Structure formats: structure tokens, C-alpha cells
Amino acid sequence: MDTADALLALLRETTTEPRADTRLEALTLAVSADLPVLLWGEPGIGKTSALTQLADALELPLTTVIASVHEPSDFSGLPVVGDDPAVQGVPMAPPDWAVRLVRAGRGLLFLDELSTAPPAVQAALLRVVLERRIGALKLPPGVRVVAAANPRSSAADGWELSPPLANRFVHVQWTYDHDVVVRGLGGTWPRAALPRLDPARLTDAVAFARRAVCELLAARPRLVHQLPRSEAGRGGPWPSPRSWEMALRLIAFATAAGASREVLSVLVRGTVGDGPGLELLASLDRMDLPDPEALLADPAAAVLPERGDLRQAVLDGVVEAVRERPERSRWDAAWSLLVLALDTGAPDLVVVPASTLASLRRDDWEVPAAIERLAGAVSVSRRADRAAVAVGARG
Known part of the structure; x- marks a missing residue:
């Protein structure tokens, strides 16, 4: 047995290296923002390992709770009758793992197998995820919540998440990277890079963030x-x-x-x-576009x-600015x-903006020489469009 233990010890010896990982960066950033995160992925692809590594990187004690093997009372609390219930009421006693988290003052609460938890348990988890309350106990601000779930198709006796519970999470689709797995099995796993807020x-x-979401x-x-x-x-x-509100915070x-655009x-x-989400990302891109008035000036x-797509948006904005205040110099x-x-x-x-801009011309405005160059581009583009339509009709 001693030799077997020595061999097992050697197999457990691994190192880490910094490596860019979009999903891992997103998870770390959401945890830093104190938002509950739900990792979706097939069994065995490293969701639990990622959480263990994240807890080590954040120097937080990890508490794992398998949601599917608990009763609703394990999260809502068990009633404990005191000396005089009519006067003192009946408090809801929390489980031991919640008490340990409160005593530690900080930690990472990992709710695993969420998609195999029945609806009654999911309902009991609502206050845990949003209000951080377990029975009469409130988790301290230093506790972060992360959950993991398998798709219903690959979960044992799986359930769809209830809408109220699902809407409380940042959902991250977790997949494996072939190169990471191969290198990790060779003894070197990626290391989570903690976000550095400026x-x-x-x-x-x-x-x-407020401007982006509100606009x-x-x-x-x-x-x-x-x-x-x-x-x-x-x-x-x-x-x-x-x-x-969660998106604004993120x-x-x-x-x-x-953080990168991918994250x-x-x-x-x-x-x-x-x-x-894609509409919001497009809106964020447009917020960085140059002001049409500055371009016209x-x-x-x-x-x-x-x-x-961004260039098209700028050109459309320039033409719209001329439409709103038509002047020869601006035209x-x-x-x-x-x-x-x-x-x-x-x-x-330039086809659509040029056609629209030409329609804004006043009778006393001379046609600029630039129109001749643009007219050729418009003509070629329209002929190409007609040719494409004709080919499609024949097909």
C-alpha cells in the first residue's frame, strides 16, 4: 500500500501556468462582481476542477453542496421550538455548512448538480442565491455563490430550472479545450488570472455601463x-x-x-x-463611434x-446629420x-449613404466632383446586386 500511495502522490503532482481562457476570465470577473454564476456543461469536463482552482486563486475556502441530494428544509431551515414559541416565535435553524461559512466570514459556496434538484428544492434555493439567506442565517458579504448544472439531456432525472431561479444567475456555457486537457494531463494546468480593477x-x-444599458x-x-x-x-x-441590473454591473x-470583448x-x-445581449454589445460598439458633427466639421x-458594420453606422449617422440640418457646407x-x-x-x-445624400441636394447646390467617383461605385454595386438576383432566380 505504501508504494501505491507513493505512486498516487506522484500522479497528483501538477503545476500551473498563466493561460488566456475566456470562460475562466468571465467566471472570475462575475465572482469578483459578487453575482451568482451558473456553469452549464456536460458531465466530466472540469466544472468542479475550475471552481477548486478559482477558490485557491481567490484564497477562499470552498464549500460544496450537492443540491439534488438535499431537502427544501436544508436551505429554508428546520424549525426549532424554543421555550415559548408564542412569544419568541419558531426560528429556522440553518445547516452546519452555512454556520461554517458565517464563522469563516468568507468563502465560495458551490451548489452542484442544480439541474437535478426537484422544483421544491429549487424554490428553497431562491433566497440562498439572491438574498444569501439560509433559514434565519444571512451569509456574510465575503461569500460568493457559484453553481453547476448539466443539460437536461445528460442529467440524471434532470429538471429544467424554474424561471425565478434561472433569472438570478449569470449563465456560462462551460466546454473543454483540447490543448488544455492534453497539457493538463501532462502535468500543467492553466491558472486563473484575477481581474485587476483600475x-x-x-x-x-x-x-x-449606465449609459449603455439605459440608451x-x-x-x-x-x-x-x-x-x-x-x-x-x-x-x-x-x-x-x-x-x-446584473448586466450593468458586469x-x-x-x-x-x-476585459476583452470576448469576455x-x-x-x-x-x-x-x-x-x-448581442444588441447591447452592438450598442456598446456604437458608443465608441466618432460624433457625426465632429466628422462634418x-x-x-x-x-x-x-x-x-461600424463604418456603415458612421456613414448613416453623417447622412442623417445632414438631413436634420441641411446646409451646403455640410453636404x-x-x-x-x-x-x-x-x-x-x-x-x-457607400452605396446607400451616397444615394440618400444625393436625394438631399437643393436646386442651388452645385454637384461636387466627388460624386463622379462615387457614382461609379454605386453603379458597379447595383449591377452586381442585379446579377446576384438573376443567378439566384436561375438556381
């Missing part, structure tokens, strides 16, 4: 609350005032930490869903975005910007 960016990060919801009021129609959809991320933390995409889509110094400046777009990007992006 103290100088905190105020601007909050203002940026989108002001323009798209139907996105404020959308309960999915399907049972599976209601068990995932979907938009509500609660989840938009944008602020991601901005202050300088922000995982967090936002995991909070309000893919559709609203000095077209010679203009710098247009490289990405086609000429807009043509200069369209020529710049033609010289530095795809010609098809």
Missing part, C-alpha cells in the same frame, strides 16, 4: 422584460429588470478591468440572453472605423467623407 477608471466605468432600453423598451415561451428558454438567461467591472460577450449574453482629419463635407470611405474600405458600404 481605481482611476471606476467612475467612468459606472457611467459608461438601449430607452430605444428598445420591449427588451426590458421578455419571458421566453419555451420551458428550456425560461431555464436559461433572459432579460428582466433584475438581469439588466459591464462596469469589465470596463474597469479592461464581455460571454457575460452579457449569459445574463440577458443571446439576442438582447473637419472631414480631412476624419478616421473611420475599420469594421464594416459637401459629407461627400468628402464618402470618398474617404470609398478609398479606405469596401465600396458597397
